[in-house]
Amino acid sequence: xxxxxxxxxxxxxxxxxxxxxxxxxxxxxxxxxxxxxxxxxxxxxxxxxxxxxxxxxxxxxxxxxxxxxxxxxxxxxxxxxxxxxxxxxxxxxxxxxxxxxxxxxxxxxxxxxxxxxxxxxxxxxxxxxxxxxxxxxxxxxxxxxxxxxxxxxxxxxxxxxxxxxxxxxxxxxxxxxxxxxxxxxxxxxxxxxxxxxxxxxxxxxxxxxxxxxxxxxxxxxxxxxxxxxxxxxxxxxxxxxxxxxxxxxxxxxxxxxxxxxxxxxxxxxxxxxxxxxxxxxxxxxxxxxxxxxxxxxxxxxxxxxxxxxxxxxxxxxxxxxxxxxxxxxxxxxxxxxxxxxxxxxxxxxxx
Numbered sequence: 001x002x003x004x005x006x007x008x009x010x011x012x013x014x015x016x017x018x019x020x021x022x023x024x025x026x027x028x029x030x031x032x033x034x035x036x037x038x039x040x041x042x043x044x045x046x047x048x049x050x051x052x053x054x055x056x057x058x059x060x061x062x063x064x065x066x067x068x069x070x071x072x073x074x075x076x077x078x079x080x081x082x083x084x085x086x087x088x089x090x091x092x093x094x095x096x097x098x099x100x101x102x103x104x105x106x107x108x109x110x111x112x113x114x115x116x117x118x119x120x121x122x123x124x125x126x127x128x129x130x131x132x133x134x135x136x137x138x139x140x141x142x143x144x145x146x147x148x149x150x151x152x153x154x155x156x157x158x159x160x161x162x163x164x165x166x167x168x169x170x171x172x173x174x175x176x177x178x179x180x181x182x183x184x185x186x187x188x189x190x191x192x193x194x195x196x197x198x199x200x201x202x203x204x205x206x207x208x209x210x211x212x213x214x215x216x217x218x219x220x221x222x223x224x225x226x227x228x229x230x231x232x233x234x235x236x237x238x239x240x241x242x243x244x245x246x247x248x249x250x251x252x253x254x255x256x257x258x259x260x261x262x263x264x265x266x267x268x269x270x271x272x273x274x275x276x277x278x279x280x281x282x283x284x285x286x287x288x289x290x291x292x293x294x295x296x297x298x299x300x301x302x303x304x305x306x307x308x309x310x311x312x313x314x315x316x317x318x319x320x321x322x323x324x325x326x327x328x329x330x331x332x333x334x335x336x337x338x339x340x341x342x343x344x345x346x347x348x349x350x351x
Contacts, residue, residue: 104169137175174209252330
């Protein structure tokens with residue numbers, strides 16, 4: 001099964017007065033139709049920049065996509081998102097690929113009604129106009145669970161709660177029946193109850209509409225309830241990839257182990273929360289070593305001298321699992337040899 005989105009060796013830099021920030025350093029991923037891929041990591045790990053770069057949403061300058069490819073395979077053909085012109089990209093963005101931003105209040109125009117903002121996306125990318133576009137907008141409001149959609153169509157963003165505004169953003173993202181929706185931490189500013197409602201909504205829409213979803217988050221608890229596979233990022237690189245159940249039960253990168261260990265546990269009486277000691281790496285120079293080495297309890301000499309590739313550590317079940325670590329945690333010793341994953345085998349990848 002071929003992926004609907006295949007990203008290879010993505011590098012993104014930002015030029016600042018203090019120097020060049022190497023924000024993304026060789027990110028690769030596969031996204032399959034109908035799959036939800038979780039992308040997790042702490043602030044500054046490069047997860048949002050990576051995904052926004054795919055839709056060319058980073059400000060240029062100071063940002064620039066240095067290298068890489070992003071093959072998008074809709075039913076109509078095969079496109080490299082990173083080489084499309086502005087007009088071609090505008091035809092994809094908001095149409096074949098939707099985007100849900102983190103803060104709906106700053107993403108919605110306060111001077112336009114909710115209905116006008118949904119209708120704008122519909123009219124931009126489809127042949128629907130006027131009454132037909134209005135009916136579609138009302139249908140979308142109903143589809144994302146907003147009560148009395150005909151009346152709320154005429155409301156402004158400030159008349160909606162945070163959860164309702166996020167539902168409007170979801171309606172805009174799915175307005176043109178996209179193949180992919182990228183959600184950038186859509187539940188961060190919401191309380192726990194509303195978070196669960198948004199996760200349930202996205203699960204339902206993904207299943208009903210067959211949409212592939214990339215869900216960006218720093219919250220491993222939220223991702224566990226929505227993702228099929230997980231991509232863990234640190235220092236602008238991918239450090240671990242695997243099926244959610246496999247990765248949560250058997251994490252094989254020290255950073256992933258630290259993230260899972262730092263989650264609060266309701267059944268354990270702890271005086272202090274567990275944390276990962278140290279600070280994230282500076283990204284003002286290209287990585288020459290494992291980015292997690294200064295904070296890693298398993299670090300050894302090789303970690304100081306070279307950046308580890310993704311090693312295939314897949315279990316016998318055939319479910320893909322890879323870790324960028326020079327230390328073999330399964331054997332509790334450094335890797336004397338091993339084949340890094342240069343190209344993931346798409347033939348036997350399982351969802």
